[in-house]
Amino acid sequence: KQQDGFRYSARDIAVKRAADHRCPVVLGSATPSLESLHNVNTGKYHRLQLTQRAGGASAPTIKLLDIRNSDLNNGLAPQSMDAIADTLARGEQALVFLNRRGYSPLLQCHACGWVGQCDHCDVSLTVHFGRRQLRCHHCDAYKPLPDSCPSCKNHSLTYKGPGTERLEQTLKTTFINTQVIRIDRDTTSGKGAMRDMVNAVNEGKPCILVGTQMLAKGHHFPLVTLVIMLDIDGGLFSPDFRGAERAGQLLTQVAGRAGRAQRKGTVLIQTHAPDHPILGTLVRQDYDPFAEQLLAEREQLGLPPCSHTAVIRAEANSLEACDSFLQAVRRGTGMPGNDAQFIGPLPAPIARKANRYRCSLILLAQQRKQLHTLLNRARAAAEPLKPGFALRWTIDVDPLEWF
Template structure:
């Protein structure tokens, strides 16, 4: 795909005056994969690529980006519209991020204008200034500089503020003071004593910026064990420049402490660090731990922030005021004034892949960014993805291993419980309930992992077998009790459950199956004197509710934790000594070839929540397939052996990472339109692109979703280049095809899910 592929040359016979006209080739927020030519205002020329402009587009005015200036255009002079405003005097993104944007749009076959739009905060793409207006700053007076620390020994907050301001005689902005957790009350108290003063900087160039290398650490570093020390020394002694490290450590092995000590080294050199975590729920606890360790601004970027908050963090990172940025997937595009290191925690996690719109993979984009910035990147995981392990085996990544739990904690004992012939009560067998009773009697905690929210996955008629369905999807709506409703988790539609069966009229309608809501209710009745905490998307919907639950769970008392994968990622629960997994069989027979890999990762990650402190842990996995080879190998030989077996299978079948893959999706209200369109694409590929295998078209695993009929065409090659060349031709044909306008189509490069 040629991202800058329109207006590159002038038609024969065009006048010299047209060729001399200053032309801006723009990227606009549009689904079209080419640039747009506009006239520049008189006297404007030699603008740097990446500045924002305001331009008319149809009947609207939009904010676009200058790709480059051109002397010629295919657009006739009479039809060429003019740029309305040049918003910036400097590019919004530095040269490396600009190249990253062009690469990502090209690699993921996505419109460059839309990709650029999604890379910046909403207010920036609406035309807000790149730099914040000058704000008040604080500095010590001559009296404050001369004061000894003993003078404020009875006012610890004022003393902390005095120490930080003394390390920055040029002053600190109010935003930076907040990021460093300097209480405004302490600053006012210092001002009233004549020790500090608030002032206005003359202009942006003189605005004070922090020099955090002189600050040292707010909290002492933990002592590393032998394995951690080896890993840290390897990171510390490595030459500067781009390198990809895999820090593979069993759950509870202390990977974060290795991150922290390496980050301290980077901060002392005056550079910034970007840390990506998979879930918004992990961000607050990660930020809190980093803020407790470092005396530098540690800021968070995630979807829970308001547009204004996101822009403030983005500006501070861009201007070099933030030492550490911690965020979820989209934070990979955060500009840094002095980048020094990127860390991807839980690099295997599926949430790093954007599943709608701009379908980039945060981990892979981060690796490309590190290469462009010429800085190292550390990928951390107890269960690395098969793609990452393949790169380790090929010598492209260097692996550092932590095989022992930190602090002498022992790995949990894992037992598969055979469910064949057993009676289940609310999804739990007798052995699981007895183990939970024993654990709670010792004052310890139990985690029950059930990746299915709601009360019950199906509502059915006990008289005739009728099952409630979604009117817009090929799916069963989930029954929820608080409030009572049937909700489709695929399209979001809701309705009250019926009072009578629509087929036979019976009123004997019953929930079938167990969700987190039903299981938590049942366990609350069974263990009436023990708190039961449910952690899923429904129970944490309100702002701050997740933190409230985590604080309650942190209490050293008996409790039952019932939750989805939100509980399985990166959390440290020192009092959890028993993990129960009611059902793991679904992943053993997944239609997706990645199903076994996902199941192995999930089982290891969930099991790792048990026995992370001095108390030993146990894991009970209920299954009807206790002899399945994946389970046998995973728990007898470990994740590495299981992953190697899966890699060998992928190699034999020619599946990623042994091959490159793309998924062409098409959907429409009528079933025939997407099928016919993808049939035409498949026919052309088989005729003209022999290096590309086209599988399909076939109905999507969920053939109807939100009222749309969905079809897939899976493309595979042994080499990446032929796939991208073929896709660039497919995209050009689709954008020009009248048939393609009757459907909604998209391309997913390196798809992580085939749904």
């Protein structure tokens, strides 16, 4: 889904063009979206299932590691460290997955509580230790990494939480004689860097890969037999209603890196919520029952894909300007009618990015025709308002994100 500029879904355009030309289209995925599965259930799509892994490889064993009250070493549980050691001793490779680059997501003063914040966004700055920088992952602004607290001048600065850079350092310190390869946006920006790292892994020597979503799919590492996944809990408890779906897809994709050849693979998922029902379904029964469970919940709540949505977004130099504009659009649109509703206007969870404030007005309808009728009325209400260059507004149909 193209989210910036001209908004469109490449998948949906492919399906529409295929329909226009009476041409079959194949959508291939180990983790199909709930929209695609809903289309299967309603007879719009025909499902073809691949029941075996390529090359006859067996599915990995997935285990949950309860890390509550565990003594973590920069995010890694003792059981995870032992599993890595055993894997390396067998001459195999391990992959540690954390979808958070940098050294640490937060720098804080232990004396006065100061936190390194971005001057342009409502987020904390991420520590990039090798570059000696505090960097914003939203607007890309950066500052030098301070040696002492800018507020109280104390030197007791603490790093809260690990990123891939910190994991790399921890693993290099623990496994001194083993190559640790970090694959994220910071290490693969140079020409040929990704190719060189993949070639190093495929040499077949015991090594540890550390990486972000860049490692989740599209790579075939025959000797990777252990995958350790950190911080799955963020997706399970996300305020975004698609959070659990994304977490399940990511887990399944990352798990697919383990045991892709003849050797059996193992996946360890570190979690503070081992009893979470959705996580339990995913681990014990695979992706399909997990997705069907989520679909049932979406239907009960009247959320996509069991309904249709659009978002009218506004961004301006003040939150009040965004809210006032969207309130006027909502009033001008009138009552949504039966089986349709407005949600908002609501400020985005990160309200300010790059000194621009953002709000959303969400439209929900049970029927597609009903949604477009509402949208036409909303557009007619918005256009005469003439907010000028200080405020920009957009319409996004079938949004992947509400904010």
